[in-house]
Amino acid sequence: MPVQSQFQSRPATMTVATARRYGGPEVLALETMPVPSPAPGEVLVRIHASTVTTGDWRLRGAAYPKGLRLVGRLVSGLFRPRHVVPGVTFSGTVVATGEGAARFAVGEPVFGGANSGGHAEYIVVPETGAIAAKPMSLTHAQAAALPFGAATADHFLRHLGQVRGGERVLITGASGAVGHAGIQIAKALGAHVTALTSPGNIDFVGGLGAEEVIDYTRQDVAEAGARFDVVFDTIGHLDFGRARGLLRRGGRYLTTEGGWREGRQMLVPWRRHGHVLRFGISEPDATQLLRLAEMAEAGKLAPAIERSxxxxxxxxxxxxxxxxxxxxxxxxxxxxxxxxxxxLAAA
Ligand SMILES: NC(=O)c1ccc[n+]([C@@H]2O[C@H](COP(=O)([O-])OP(=O)(O)OC[C@H]3O[C@@H](n4cnc5c(N)ncnc54)[C@H](OP(=O)(O)O)[C@@H]3O)[C@@H](O)[C@H]2O)c1
Incomplete structure (x- = not known):
């Protein structure tokens, strides 16, 4: 059965960004590649927007957190990047569907996540993968931000941290891709949020709903006197030892920058106060993306685009x-x- 297509004739080639070796931003190049065709069960998306994430920087530069350098290279390619076209998020319009793919219609605006290939004009993804209908309340750039920062914050706060209404949550790196989404998601879960940030971002993170903002250049959070049910450390600003001094009984320290040490600490039961460390890898799926899209439509989540x-x-x-x-x-x-x-639907 032929694929369904929006075009009489689809362009044969597309522009993509490539990184064929590890290094600084200078290793990035633009190349022309064939537009892929959707296999059975896949959809072809014309990408309107993607995001450049800390993940893209780490993969391009083999810049992994301390303790994860070898593991990182084993995953992303020992001597050169395994995936030549970077980009882990996209938002755009379905332009063709493969045989048997019926979840999305040609012309439908969608957003999603992928292991690679988002920094291109077109991408093919399985319709059962991390892809969902784009929330109409967001621009394509904002929708493309959901599968990285918002999905990570959602995974850590909702799943690993089990944040409940009324709990106190501290977020470090609060202005970042993960942190600024974390403020909004913690608020949506009913938490009381304290954001740790630098002077230039105080108004920004306060405007996202943080009840309290601490400028870490002027005040050590340990001296602020507050205690938290959850510390979400998106930047490795603290470590478990320091964070434990900030946690209430039964408190959870969540870190996105875990290495071997954190792996060991996760296994140790800190029974005296019931403190736990939790670290994990965010891998968005369609269910999670639908939840984030619903939050966006409800006005509870709107990624901030600093620059495009x-x-x-x-x-x-x-x-x-x-x-x-x-x-x-x-x-x-x-x-x-x-x-x-x-x-195409409007941005
Ligand atoms: N485990 C996972 O699945 C997963 C998924 C996604 C991301 N990550 C990791 O999560 C981390 C955060 O990602 P992101 O994209 O949100 O980061 P980001 O945007 O690069 O940085 C977040 C913010 O942290 C602050 N910051 C920078 N250096 C700091 C320091 N030394 N001390 C305190 N604050 C500092 C900056 O704000 P100020 O200028 O206000 O200080 C910055 O805006 C990255 O390491 C990323 O690799 C992990």
Whole structure:
């Protein structure tokens, strides 16, 4: 059975970003590759926006947290990147479906996550993968931000941290891709949020709903006197030893930057106060993306886009991410030029 397609003739080639070796942003290049065809059960998406994430920076530079360097290389490629086209998020429009793929219609706006391939004009993904209908309340850039920062915050706070209404949550790196989504998700779970940030981001994180904001350049959080049910350390600002001093009885320390030490600490039962450390890897699926999309439609979650770069400026986008000084998300704009596709939904 032939695939369903929005076009009489689909373009044969597309522009993609590539990283064929590990290194700084200068290893990134633009190349032309064939537009893939959807196999049975797959959909072809014309990408309107993607994001450049800390994950993209780590994969491009083999810049893994201490203690995970060998494991990181084993996963991403020992001598050179296993996946040549980076990009782990996308938002766009379905332009063709493979045989038997019926979950999405041609022309439908969707967003999702993938192991690679998001920094391209087109991507094919299994319809049963991490893909969902794009929330109409968000732009494509905002929707493309959900599968990384928001999905990670959701995985840590809801799943690993089991945050409940009325609990007190401390979030470090509160202005980042993960942290700023974490504030919104913790608030949606009914928590009281304290955000740790630098002076330039105080208004930003306060505006996202944090009840209290601590400027870590002026005050050591340990001296603020507050105790928390959950410490969500998105940046490795603390370690379990320091975080334990901030936790209430039964408190959970969640870290996105775990290594061997945290692996060992996870196994130790800190029975005296019932403190636990939890670390994990966020792998979004369709169920989670649907939940995030519902939160967005309900006005509870809206990723902040600090800046959007065209695909041709991908190296500059990586430089912006690598500073680790940002407010929300760095996006890539890959909207089709006029005349490319007549029936696309608006951004
Ligand atoms: N385990 C997983 O599944 C998973 C998934 C996604 C991400 N991650 C990891 O989570 C981490 C956070 O990612 P992200 O994209 O949100 O990070 P990010 O955007 O690069 O940084 C977050 C924020 O942290 C603050 N910051 C930077 N250096 C700091 C320092 N030394 N001390 C305190 N705060 C500092 C910055 O704000 P200020 O300028 O205000 O300080 C920055 O905006 C990354 O290491 C990433 O690799 C893990």
């Amino acid at each position: 770069f065209p695909l041709a400026e991908i190296a500059r986008a990586h430089e912006a991410v690598e500073t680790r000084r940002r407010r929300g998300v760095i996006a890539l704009d890959m909207r089709p030029s006029s005349g490319d596709q007549p029936n």
